[in-house]
Amino acid sequence: MNTVLSLIVQRVVYSIGTLVLVSMIIFAAVEVLPGDVTARILGRESSLAAREKLRIELGLDRPVVERYVTWAGGALTGDFGMSLTARKPVSEVVFGRLGYTLALAGFAMLLYIPLSIIPALVQAFFPNRLPDRAISTLNILVLSTPEFLLSTLLLFGLAVVFPIFPPLSQVSAATGVLNFLWMITLPAVSLAILLAVAGTRLLRESLIDLMDSDFIRMAELKGMSRTRIVMRHALPNAMIPWLNATAINFAFMIGGVVVVERVFVFPGFGSLLVDALQLRDVPLIEASVLVAAFIFIAVNLIADVLAILLNPRLRT
Amino acid sequence: MVAQPLAEKPRRGAGLLAVWRSAPSSFRIGAILLGIHILLAVLGPFIALYPQQQMMAGRPIQGPDLLHWFGTDQLGRDVFSRTLHGGWIVMVLSISGTLLGVAVGSVIGLACGYVRGWVDEVVMRIVEAILSIPFLVLALLAVSMAGPELAGSPVLVVTAVAVIYAPRIARMARAAALDIVTRDYVTVARLRGEPTLSVVRREMLPNAMGVLLVEFAVRAGYAPILIGTLGFLGFGMRPPTPEWGLMISEYRNLLTVQPWAVFGPGLMLSTLVIGLNFFTEGLSRVLGRSPMRGAA
Numbered sequence: 105m106n107t108v109l110s111l112i113v114q115r116v117v118y119s120i121g122t123l124v125l126v127s128m129i130i131f132a133a134v135e136v137l138p139g140d141v142t143a144r145i146l147g148r149e150s151s152l153a154a155r156e157k158l159r160i161e162l163g164l165d166r167p168v169v170e171r172y173v174t175w176a177g178g179a180l181t182g183d184f185g186m187s188l189t190a191r192k193p194v195s196e197v198v199f200g201r202l203g204y205t206l207a208l209a210g211f212a213m214l215l216y217i218p219l220s221i222i223p224a225l226v227q228a229f230f231p232n233r234l235p236d237r238a239i240s241t242l243n244i245l246v247l248s249t250p251e252f253l254l255s256t257l258l259l260f261g262l263a264v265v266f267p268i269f270p271p272l273s274q275v276s277a278a279t280g281v282l283n284f285l286w287m288i289t290l291p292a293v294s295l296a297i298l299l300a301v302a303g304t305r306l307l308r309e310s311l312i313d314l315m316d317s318d319f320i321r322m323a324e325l326k327g328m329s330r331t332r333i334v335m336r337h338a339l340p341n342a343m344i345p346w347l348n349a350t351a352i353n354f355a356f357m358i359g360g361v362v363v364v365e366r367v368f369v370f371p372g373f374g375s376l377l378v379d380a381l382q383l384r385d386v387p388l389i390e391a392s393v394l395v396a397a398f399i400f401i402a403v404n405l406i407a408d409v410l411a412i413l414l415n416p417r418l419r420t
Numbered sequence: 421m422v423a424q425p426l427a428e429k430p431r432r433g434a435g436l437l438a439v440w441r442s443a444p445s446s447f448r449i450g451a452i453l454l455g456i457h458i459l460l461a462v463l464g465p466f467i468a469l470y471p472q473q474q475m476m477a478g479r480p481i482q483g484p485d486l487l488h489w490f491g492t493d494q495l496g497r498d499v500f501s502r503t504l505h506g507g508w509i510v511m512v513l514s515i516s517g518t519l520l521g522v523a524v525g526s527v528i529g530l531a532c533g534y535v536r537g538w539v540d541e542v543v544m545r546i547v548e549a550i551l552s553i554p555f556l557v558l559a560l561l562a563v564s565m566a567g568p569e570l571a572g573s574p575v576l577v578v579t580a581v582a583v584i585y586a587p588r589i590a591r592m593a594r595a596a597a598l599d600i601v602t603r604d605y606v607t608v609a610r611l612r613g614e615p616t617l618s619v620v621r622r623e624m625l626p627n628a629m630g631v632l633l634v635e636f637a638v639r640a641g642y643a644p645i646l647i648g649t650l651g652f653l654g655f656g657m658r659p660p661t662p663e664w665g666l667m668i669s670e671y672r673n674l675l676t677v678q679p680w681a682v683f684g685p686g687l688m689l690s691t692l693v694i695g696l697n698f699f700t701e702g703l704s705r706v707l708g709r710s711p712m713r714g715a716a
Binding site for chain 1: 537545546549551552553554555556557560561562564565588608619648649652653654665668672675676679682686688692693694696697
């Protein structure tokens with residue numbers, strides 16, 4: 105148990121180190137590297153006096169290290185300063201939008217679980233036969249379709265040709281729960297399909313590998329039915345790598361969410377990020393990129409810890 | 421001992437044909453698709469019926485007919501002609517971005533794997549940190565940091581692709597380097613007193629080439645999607661460039677009246693990526709290596 109604990113502590117410390125490094129990179133990229141931030145905010149034709157005023161307002165006249173420490177210290181307590189465009193605290197803006205996106209991501213995750221497991225099971229029951237090949241081909245087709253195209257096609261099919269779902273997902277605080285779920289179904293389905301492709305591929309590989317292993321052959325020789333072998337012996341063993349891939353997929357979804365939210369005009373974290381970048385709202389950019397990196401690191405950490413707890417062979 | 425009959429030396433052409441016949445069918449489909457796409461990219465601008473920017477090439481917003489295979493847009497531009505004009509842009513951007521990313525990444529990775537020590541530690545920590553920024557967010561950040569002067573320039577799009585790929589390639593090249601570094605020829609080169617860069621270039625790079633080539637092919641297969649996504653979000657090429665992702669974004673509001681303006685470029689983009697993916701998968705199976713697929 106001690107080794108497990110120290111392994112977990114090691115991962116946690118490593119993740120925190122990575123997060124600190126990421127915060128430095130983001131800060132450097134946004135504030136230090138290219139040109140004049142104030143000119144980027146106010147435009148190139150702005151007067152020098154106006155730029156100077158903004159520079160002091162933003163605290164840009166202070167040394168870089170001091171500014172980083174102030175920013176990072178604030179970030180620790182959830183204070184990212186004021187948004188330049190929204191005239192509200194950045195944390196309020198970010199966490200409001202993040203709630204919507206987490207609801208969307210959670211819904212997509214719920215859809216992802218059956219969407220990735222069921223096709224892989226079908227493939228494992230009929231390896232190298234028609235159902236297996238059909239699903240594999242479909243997988244490659246979806247994998248080769250950019251997510252903006254896939255979600256646009258879904259929107260065309262299920263909101264324009266067959267107007268089942270609303271074409272826009274412009275939810276607000278006033279939207280009721282059921283209506284909210286209804287409005288985010290299409291974006292959630294697009295996200296889930298994109299993730300399920302990778303999940304299915306991986307689960308199929310590990311299931312088919314496992315079907316070749318000694319303990320499965322043993323079960324076969326005992327005269328166990330194929331259904332029972334797959335469901336009781338192969339599937340639980342294939343779930344560990346799948347769980348790991350799912351965590352990575354979830355992290356990948358942060359990128360996918362940017363595109364899907366854009367297509368369905370969903371006012372989530374991804375749209376916020378794109379808006380912040382387009383409006384050059386520096387404090388908002390820094391905060392949202394950091395939050396995106398934080399989620400990525402946290403999800404990967406959870407996946408690592410789960411893998412350590414579930415797989416005794418990793419505890420060496 | 422039975423004497424083996426001497427195999428007749430196959431002619432060069434026949435050998436290639438045999439490889440083609442024995443290759444997996446997905447490889448053949450990929451090669452054909454890719455061939456068609458390369459042909460269209462090269463010939464496209466010459467066989468297109470209309471110049472890509474010519475307005476009123478037909479009635480605005482009309483569906484497909486014999487002269488306008490993908491119909492026309494709101495300015496009456498012929499969508500099929502625009503798509504044809506866009507092929508080489510998508511390909512040149514994808515290949516240069518991937519090439520730049522693989523070049524930078526492999527130099528960093530191989531050098532780190534060779535020198536080891538604190539340099540390796542620091543650089544790889546930074547690489548890990550960059551990798552924890554979701555790649556699309558990283559690309560968008562890179563593009564917007566370049567400032568408005570460079571917006572929409574092909575150089576910026578190429579850089580954005582390279583910024584995403586370089587850290588991923590670096591991590592992979594380092595792993596390959598850790599294996600190569602133990603070989604005797606590297607030790608010999610080091611004992612000869614060759615400088616680091618020359619060992620990396622003359623001993624390590626040629627031996628990591630196989631891995632890097634497969635990696636290049638896989639990444640190049642995703643690059644059109646990446647460039648299209650940047651264009652779609654308004655961070656890539658600017659109108660009136662006929663880049664396919666940008667065209668899909670421009671024609672999205674025509675979806676209810678003239679969906680072919682979206683389907684056309686979308687079909688081209690997907691078939692290009694399918695061709696590249698099949699080709700790469702088949703190629704790596706022929707070469708006996710398994711590519712790292714999936715999310716970039």
